[in-house]
Amino acid sequence: MSIFKSLMNTARRKSPWVFHANAGSCNGCDIEFLTCLTPRYDAEQLGIHHEGSPRHADIIVVSGPVTRTTCEALETVYGQVPDPKVVVALGSCPATCNVFAGSPTIVGPLDRVLPVDVYVPGCPPRPDAIIAGLAEAAAILAGDKPRPIHGAADRASSASDGQEA
Amino acid sequence: MSTLFTTIQLLVFPGLLYAFMAGFFMEWVQRKINARLQGRIGPPFYQPFFDFVKLLGKKPIERPPLQGFIMTALPAVSVVATLGAVAILPVLSADIGFPGDVILLVSLIEIGPLLAVLGGFASRSLWGGLGATREAVMTAAYNLPFLTALIALAWNSDLSISLLATTAPWHVRLLAMAAILLCLPAKLHLNPFSISSAEQEIYAGMTTEYDGPRLALWELAHALEWVALTGLFALLSVPLVGAADIWRVLVFIGVSLAVVVLLSVVAASTARLKLAQTARWFWLWGLLLAASALGLSLAGI
Numbered sequence: 001m002s003i004f005k006s007l008m009n010t011a012r013r014k015s016p017w018v019f020h021a022n023a024g025s026c027n028g029c030d031i032e033f034l035t036c037l038t039p040r041y042d043a044e045q046l047g048i049h050h051e052g053s054p055r056h057a058d059i060i061v062v063s064g065p066v067t068r069t070t071c072e073a074l075e076t077v078y079g080q081v082p083d084p085k086v087v088v089a090l091g092s093c094p095a096t097c098n099v100f101a102g103s104p105t106i107v108g109p110l111d112r113v114l115p116v117d118v119y120v121p122g123c124p125p126r127p128d129a130i131i132a133g134l135a136e137a138a139a140i141l142a143g144d145k146p147r148p149i150h151g152a153a154d155r156a157s158s159a160s161d162g163q164e165a
Numbered sequence: 166m167s168t169l170f171t172t173i174q175l176l177v178f179p180g181l182l183y184a185f186m187a188g189f190f191m192e193w194v195q196r197k198i199n200a201r202l203q204g205r206i207g208p209p210f211y212q213p214f215f216d217f218v219k220l221l222g223k224k225p226i227e228r229p230p231l232q233g234f235i236m237t238a239l240p241a242v243s244v245v246a247t248l249g250a251v252a253i254l255p256v257l258s259a260d261i262g263f264p265g266d267v268i269l270l271v272s273l274i275e276i277g278p279l280l281a282v283l284g285g286f287a288s289r290s291l292w293g294g295l296g297a298t299r300e301a302v303m304t305a306a307y308n309l310p311f312l313t314a315l316i317a318l319a320w321n322s323d324l325s326i327s328l329l330a331t332t333a334p335w336h337v338r339l340l341a342m343a344a345i346l347l348c349l350p351a352k353l354h355l356n357p358f359s360i361s362s363a364e365q366e367i368y369a370g371m372t373t374e375y376d377g378p379r380l381a382l383w384e385l386a387h388a389l390e391w392v393a394l395t396g397l398f399a400l401l402s403v404p405l406v407g408a409a410d411i412w413r414v415l416v417f418i419g420v421s422l423a424v425v426v427l428l429s430v431v432a433a434s435t436a437r438l439k440l441a442q443t444a445r446w447f448w449l450w451g452l453l454l455a456a457s458a459l460g461l462s463l464a465g466i
């Protein structure tokens with residue numbers, strides 16, 4: 001049994017497939033994310049694969065401060081990704097709402113909507129930092145790193161906050 | 166042919182064991198060549214295998230029971246059919262095949278695309294349906310020259326693969342093999358004919374809604390298609406009459422890999438065509454080659 005388990009963990013570490021969701025980002029982060037796939041950074045060396053369908057993904061990368069219109073779509077996409085899955089917050093926007101903080105059209109930060117496992121700070125973050133964040137997400141998938149604790153109460157209260165906003 | 170030999174053939178070479186290993190290896194070669202030609206380093210050689218294992222370990226999304234069953238059964242049957250196609254390739258000298266095995270082989274190879282079309286519609290996704298429609302049109306486009314070329318080869322023989330490759334005169338074979346080679350990228354969904362699985366354009370095409378183990382089965386079926394089609398090409402293009410088994414095996418693997426490299430280079434250096442352009446391409450150039458081969462073998466020249 002343990003052989004299968006360790007094979008599965010290795011496979012999860014080596015093959016993180018990414019779905020990228022834009023939750024109202026300024027596009028800065030999205031451009032930096034695509035840079036990871038270019039020859040200079042070549043994330044495919046780590047097995048990172050950019051998928052068009054959330055059904056195929058292991059990691060959901062969210063950029064942007066989570067606007068009202070994208071909030072529901074994010075929850076749908078999160079439900080479409082099969083377990084085990086990890087959420088990566090790309091840039092300062094999903095972490096803190098950044099320059100958009102206080103806007104009436106913003107529901108974020110992201111942890112009010114989805115359980116965020118990895119934060120990649122920066123506005124926008126460098127591709128190296130993004131790849132490091134994805135590698136960390138893969139380590140969480142493989143069980144090398146503990147998953148951060150997301151309190152249920154925390155999420156419930158934040159969901160109501162989200163409706164008020 | 167003893168039972169033991171048949172069992173080895175089904176389970177070891179060119180069946181189960183070889184087919185799995187070669188399938189994953191060929192997928193890796195294709196991805197690696199693609200990356201190298203783009204100036205990247207590309208994935209390590211174990212990548213397709215770990216992708217497959219990881220997908221198997223994911224928890225599928227719950228679906229209505231019947232739909233879930235259909236969406237699992239279609240890729241599973243596709244894997245079995247394609248595996249069967251690989252296993253009946255007459256590579257070893259003790260196996261001369263049987264009359265009509267080319268018909269069985271072609272039908273087993275064709276089951277894959279057929280089930281993929283059904284699978285796309287069964288997933289009830291817009292993108293899946295779009296991919297399936299495209300695949301159906303593509304099947305009609307590339308199968309015309311593919312089957313015509315096979316008929317041209319088979320005209321004077323026993324409809325068995327090992328005879329097919331040797332009985333036709335060399336000019337018929339040259340034309341027919343060229344037509345078959347032309348159809349391989351379309352059958353394998355490679356550029357410039359990657360229309361049905363067009364990534365970024367219609368998400369993932371037919372497999373958009375497939376998750377976890379179901380997707381793993383489709384990926385496996387695709388890897389096996391590589392082995393079956395390149396293997397068929399290897400057997401037909403370089404027939405070794407009376408050679409020792411070791412040479413037959415080496416040449417079989419070598420020619421298969423050479424075809425993989427050729428297809429990957431073409432795929433990496435071309436862009437996707439439109440559906441109408443593809444159909445025109447196959448019905449004009451593909452059919453021209455295949456029909457002239459058929460004409461020559463009918464005329465007995």
Ligand code: SF4
Binds near residue numbers: 024025027092122123
């Ligand atoms: S973090 Fe900066 S670059 Fe990224 S989406 Fe927000 S404002 Fe744009």
